[in-house]
Amino acid sequence: MYESFYNLRTAPFSLLPDSDFLYPGSTHRAAYSILEYGLIRQAPFMVLTGDPGMGKTSLLQKLVSEHGEKHSIGLVTNARYNIEHLLPWILLSLGLSQKQLDPVEAYHLFSGFLIQESKQRRRVILIIDEAQSLGSELLEELRLLSNLNDGKTLKLQFILSGQPDLHTLLQRADMTQFAQRIVVDYQLEPLLEVETGHCIRHRLKIAGGDPSLFTNKACVLVHRLTRGLPRLINQVCDIALTYGFTEQARVITSKLVAQAAFDRIKGGILPLAAQEELSVLASAPEDASEIDAAPLQPSLPLPRLARPSSEHAASDSIRTPHSLYANGVAMREEGRLTDAIEILELAAKSPSYALKAQAQLGLCQRSMGDFGTAIQIFRTILSDRSATRKDVIDVQYFLAQTLESVGQMDEAATLYSRVAQLNPLFKDAARRAKELSPMPKRLVNGKREIMRHESWFGHVIESFNQLIGSRK
Numbered sequence: 305m306y307e308s309f310y311n312l313r314t315a316p317f318s319l320l321p322d323s324d325f326l327y328p329g330s331t332h333r334a335a336y337s338i339l340e341y342g343l344i345r346q347a348p349f350m351v352l353t354g355d356p357g358m359g360k361t362s363l364l365q366k367l368v369s370e371h372g373e374k375h376s377i378g379l380v381t382n383a384r385y386n387i388e389h390l391l392p393w394i395l396l397s398l399g400l401s402q403k404q405l406d407p408v409e410a411y412h413l414f415s416g417f418l419i420q421e422s423k424q425r426r427r428v429i430l431i432i433d434e435a436q437s438l439g440s441e442l443l444e445e446l447r448l449l450s451n452l453n454d455g456k457t458l459k460l461q462f463i464l465s466g467q468p469d470l471h472t473l474l475q476r477a478d479m480t481q482f483a484q485r486i487v488v489d490y491q492l493e494p495l496l497e498v499e500t501g502h503c504i505r506h507r508l509k510i511a512g513g514d515p516s517l518f519t520n521k522a523c524v525l526v527h528r529l530t531r532g533l534p535r536l537i538n539q540v541c542d543i544a545l546t547y548g549f550t551e552q553a554r555v556i557t558s559k560l561v562a563q564a565a566f567d568r569i570k571g572g573i574l575p576l577a578a579q580e581e582l583s584v585l586a587s588a589p590e591d592a593s594e595i596d597a598a599p600l601q602p603s604l605p606l607p608r609l610a611r612p613s614s615e616h617a618a619s620d621s622i623r624t625p626h627s628l629y630a631n632g633v634a635m636r637e638e639g640r641l642t643d644a645i646e647i648l649e650l651a652a653k654s655p656s657y658a659l660k661a662q663a664q665l666g667l668c669q670r671s672m673g674d675f676g677t678a679i680q681i682f683r684t685i686l687s688d689r690s691a692t693r694k695d696v697i698d699v700q701y702f703l704a705q706t707l708e709s710v711g712q713m714d715e716a717a718t719l720y721s722r723v724a725q726l727n728p729l730f731k732d733a734a735r736r737a738k739e740l741s742p743m744p745k746r747l748v749n750g751k752r753e754i755m756r757h758e759s760w761f762g763h764v765i766e767s768f769n770q771l772i773g774s775r776k
Contacts, residue, residue, distance in 0.1 A: 306546055306549035315542070316511035317507060317539070317545070321359075323363070326366055330499065341488065351465075357533050360433070361465075367431075375428070376428045378429070380394060391414060392405065400413055415452055418460055427458060427460070429462075432446070435470050440473070440476070443474075495533075499709065501518075505672075516640070518544075521591070522544070526541060528577065540568075558594065559591070559594075628651035628654075632644050632648035632651055633664055636648075636664055648668070649661070659690070663702060675706055679703065682699050682706065693726065720737035721741065
């Protein structure tokens with residue numbers, strides 16, 4: 305419908321699970337790393353939980369696509385507590401049988417398959433989606449099947465994926481034996497505000513469109529409405545694109561998002577937040593500055609101004625370092641990231657604006673999803689002895705935000721603390737430092753040990769990060 309108008313190869317916000325479109329936010333990266341760690345460490349049971357629409361199925365699809373050649377992976381997606389046995393569904397997922405078998409015959413077929421795969425140094429990995437629907441009896445069947453892991457070689461692994469009810473089920477007293485076999489568990493959390501914007505741009509880019517099609521204000525509103533839930537983000541963005549196409553809008557503004565969401569919630573089904581604001585936002589006049597700030601879309605029948613080349617810009621005597629820097633910052637805030645980078649690189653050639661312009665370049669890279677480059681830029685600035693106190697505070701805060709986005713919480717907490725020490729009233733630094741800081745240390749055998757990682761799960765994260773680091 306709107307794909308050709310916005311120069312998209314495919315719909316970017318489809319509700320169908322698709323690992324190609326999966327946005328690698330901090331929570332999904334952590335979950336994937338934990339699951340990979342469980343595979344490497346031969347964990348018999350792994351558990352992944354999250355609210356509906358968090359992207360669990362897409363994450364599991366990615367795991368299957370990347371590990372399917374090394375292991376035999378079966379995905380069970382439609383089992384329910386009211387079936388008598390789970391084994392027939394497992395055989396079907398592995399392509400071993402499509403007919404109803406006697407329980408003894410089914411067990412013999414499955415155990416023989418495990419032995420055969422083990423001889424070929426392949427493990428069998430069973431992924432049970434929507435596992436909260438199984439109930440205790442079928443989960444007990446899985447526990448008994450795991451007893452086929454005899455000897456020194458692990459033949460069978462289970463990944464249980466489900467809604468938070470699964471976590472509640474596994475905490476029951478009658479599930480103790482099962483819970484003791486779970487080595488890895490992780491719960492997906494909603495996206496942060498900055499991640500919601502990155503997610504929208506990521507999906508647009510994968511679909512072949514312009515990542516800046518949605519204005520920054522539109523992305524912020526999408527986050528407020530959806531609370532960072534990926535499936536709801538897709539729903540709101542999809543209907544917003546439909547409204548944009550209807551109005552022949554070259555960009556999707558916050559007003560368009562508000563109008564689309566306001567009409568969508570009239571049925572009373574879509575669970576969006578901030579509904580009381582939508583009527584006001586939808587009827588408010590369009591913010592001209594938001595429209596003017598958005599870059600023109602090349603696929604639309606609109607005139608496109610020729611942009612001066614870098615060489616011409618550098619030779620223009622009117623463009624002083626100050627004006628270059630100010631224009632670059634304005635372009636970044638408007639979402640014109642490519643233009644902003646070009647202008648800020650020119651401003652950075654001036655010694656008096658070098659560090660400030662570099663900091664803005666780091667923010668541009670972060671907005672484009674290149675966290676590694678952004679972190680490197682911020683670290684380089686902090687190592688420069690010519691940096692002023694204000695530069696240090698600003699860049700430490702930028703670096704802390706970026707590290708938090710990629711899951712490096714300990715260093716982010718340290719940086720937030722430094723910022724709060726230098727300026728106790730600086731933005732939300734003190735609060736972020738408190739929320740992210742580890743718990744106090746305790747004495748163990750005469751040495752201080754951090755109490756934050758009391759669980760096996762904490763050690764899993766640290767060990768896997770070390771493992772990944774050793775591979776690089």
